[in-house]
Amino acid sequence: MDQALESKIVARGKQFFQSIRGEAPSIFNKGFWTGKVMDWAMKNEDFKVQLFRFVDVLPYLTTSDALRRHIEEYFTGDGAADIPAVLKWGAEKSGMFGGLAAAVMGKAIRSNIEGMAKGFIIGQTAKEAVKSIKKLRKDGFAFTVDLLGEATMSEAEADAYRDGYLEVLSAIAKEQPSWPALGGGKGDLDWGHAPRVNVSIKPSALFSQAKPVDMEGSIAGILSRLVPVYRATKAMGGALCIDMEAVKYKEMTLELFKRLRADPEFRDYPRLSVVLQAYLTDTERDLADLLAFARAEKLPIGIRLVKGAYWDFETVVAKQMGWEVPVWTKKPETDAAYERLSTEILRHCDMVYFQAASHNIRTISQVMETAKALGVPESRYEFQALFGMAEPVRKGLLAVAGRVRLYCPYGELLPGMAYLVRRLLENTANESFLRQSFADGQTEDLLLENPLATLERETARASSPRPSESTRPATPAATPKAANVPPPFANHPMPDFTIPGLRAAFPKALAEVRACFGRTIPLVIGGKEVVTADTLASVNPADPDEVVARVCQAGTVEIDQAVAAAKAAFPAWRDTPPENRAAVLFRAADIARGRIVELSAMQVLEVGKQWDQAYADVAEAIDFLEYYAREMIRLGAPRRMGNQPGEHNHLFYEPKGPVAVIAPWNFPLAISCGMSAAAVVAGNCVIFKPSGLASAVGHGLCEIFRQAGLPDGVFNFCPGRGSVMGDHLVAHPDIAMIAFTGSMDVGLRIMEKAARVAPGQAYCKRVVAEMGGKNAIIIDDDADLDEAVSAVLTSAFAFQGQKCSACSRVVVLEPIYDKFTARIKEAAESVKIGPAEDPSNFMGPVVDENQRQTVLGYADIARAEGRILVERHTQGKGFFAPLVIVDGITPEHRIAQEEVFGPILAVMKAKTFDEAIDMANSTRFALTGGVFSRSPKNLEAAKKRFRVGNLYLNRNITGALVERQPFGGARMSGVGSKAGGPDYLLQFMDPRVVTENTIRRGFTPIDEGDDWFE
């Protein structure tokens, strides 16, 4: 730490505070409704949550009835008695409350909150924006204008976003000649060096299909709309800054920045900036990379340095997905990173025009004093703040530095409310400099402290024992864990395609898998490979001329051999200790982890799964192995029942015997592995019949188990034609149990066959069957459409809708029906369709010609029963079925009742939420369902009345995770308990109880745990 510089920073900060003494940002001014409500929110976390959620939903409450209902739902009820008083305060103040109707109060509350939002945006139209800009410039502030928008779900929306920019630029173009330059700058430039026109733009809003897995396609898509905006900006002599959003867009943003900067059309125009976020732990590396680029290309660049606006989001997402958290987790770490980054940028002021964006007086003072110490000319840096935030700070900045630019969002109130929520969060966060300075009254010394010192102090405090602890006797050391106890279960991380290594691994693995195409896959019975004369070609659904493998087919003879092998292996495997059986699963999980990309690539080519979907499937298989292994260890120990002395009752579980596992093609590894792993770890032996459409993937499972050391005969790989060997396997007298996942028709047939007792049969066969679904998502009239449209699209069409959990019906409340259908239509028209091998494609081919014909047949039915909103056909060699969205559907229609297992979505209209639930429940199935609503009451109602096995609120309805979302349905969706849940293994075992009388002629040994006297 440079002490001299440090003292100057603190002195500068004190001076700054002195210059704004007694002032507070308007949001903290308790004399106004906003300040009062904010004050309450900061004191009362529950109220804060409710308030911010209410602000978020407000633009959707278009009728006074909806408004009243939501006010009641959000702000009344237990423990919230005095909350409405705060809200009413505004109404009372404005003289509108007190004896007047609730509708009037609602109106007043709405106008207060809209007023709050307007405090952060400069206008709702381009005209208003230009007017406000003019005024700000009169007050001495430069601007950068930003167009607010909803999440871009379609190419039409991306076009509209681009056009919005072109519109505001053209409005500014007309006005700007009349604006005198700021700071006495000569000519057209503010402060003598900065263009008067400045635009900030969110890259992801310019392309609806932007995703890390398709880096090149995303960059091209964004640039196609960014270039016209930059061209228009350049024509006006303006500057453009590319905002930085969530970390998933970071790499593409930095790359497109470099490409745009180096583009021959713009090389000579050095008015392009990009944002870096100090809270990302990788940003120092990114800065070094940008500096190297600028120097190598001899291209001056601009950098706006911020701390970062998505801290909560990034941490929560990383935790949910099992990823490393990408941001610093302690506030002073971010502050310190900002200071290091700003120093480095200032050192390179010959190549970088620096825009320091912060409302933190310590941060600002550090930039000022460091720039001075390094002798950076004032023309090489400026300060920036958000419009509507930290008014005293921006005023102080203007007085001291002169060069202050305000970030000025404009746009409609709907996206304006989402922006308001972000700003409210930023102002009221415990760690916020503004809150600590202007609401919590933190001392200046602490506010101006060097963040490294703060960090040291806070770390020391966290690690020193609390007084009460230091006087307490030391707690005895925790009981040492048994050496072989596994760590707690954790899901395998979801694929993170921001990692370049993962993106590069896929094409390589696809090539390797393809290189082995055409091989013959044998059966494996009793540990021996068995080659049959009959083989079945498994083909690539995107190009059926490509034979993935020729798979040997078991007939009844081979099935008899396999059942005999399983029966022979059973006694030894049954008597293998549960921990040892679990150990095989742990080894199998390790092997699958090591081969995850290769196993995914096989699915991409054999069944047409997109990269992320295929990876998630393998990840789920790993989860099943890890979870069921732990479950078996848990269930493996005999449990004592009761505690009466003189009597020992022990409950324990025993495997059932040979189990037939009949698996589907749609989750070819995960479901195959889940059913097999459960059977095997419970001590059973398996005859595994993979789907004929996914037998190469199925063989992968066989290899994994073999490599993991599963004894011969415990897992027998028997692909075969259902018509030839299916009934024989199910009806075989030595089969104890059938675990099946697939269609309802086949599932019901299995149950019927299994119920018949064959001569010599020693088991009552148990059938666990996961069957179909006709799953619905309800869109309430207050649903967040950004989220709902995206979730319905993914739930209905990812992997071509070929999931039993997929959404095939969407029930939309009347008031929002037109808006929803318009957006889902545009969104579905925007997705790319083509082979799953190409990661830019959102949807691929269905699995085979039969499936294609089925979908085509249902497309005809949809056309006859409703009105087609979207019908997208794809040309190509593969089994491409149309993506269809049909509306005007009612519960009686076939398209609302029958499972299609393909990319067809029926849209239904409901008048009330109750009716929507009735419609959703109106099929024979009960597998998954979803609700998008911001009404607490309706969400509660759905929990009670929407009767499906897995109900998802405000998210997509596919992708259940092992342990977190145990999966399975009821009614015609299946029998058995939930896969990946705590009851699943019990189905593969029979419970036994042994009771022993321990009394010998009155002598009774008393055991620990007996009900005995102290």
Ligand SMILES: Cc1cc2nc3c(=O)[nH]c(=O)nc-3n(C[C@H](O)[C@H](O)[C@H](O)COP(=O)(O)OP(=O)(O)OC[C@H]3O[C@@H](n4cnc5c(N)ncnc54)[C@H](O)[C@@H]3O)c2cc1C
């Ligand atoms: C002109 C301008 C443009 C902007 N453009 C962007 C942009 O493109 N992208 C973007 O993401 N943001 C952008 N922002 C928003 C900006 O990120 C926030 O306003 C800023 O983080 C607030 O920082 P501060 O220094 O003003 O306040 P402080 O109160 O000093 O810092 C708050 C920040 O600290 C960080 N933080 C909070 N808690 C923790 C914690 N526990 N551990 C680690 N770090 C923590 C967060 O980044 C939080 O925002 C912009 C801001 C301005 C002024």
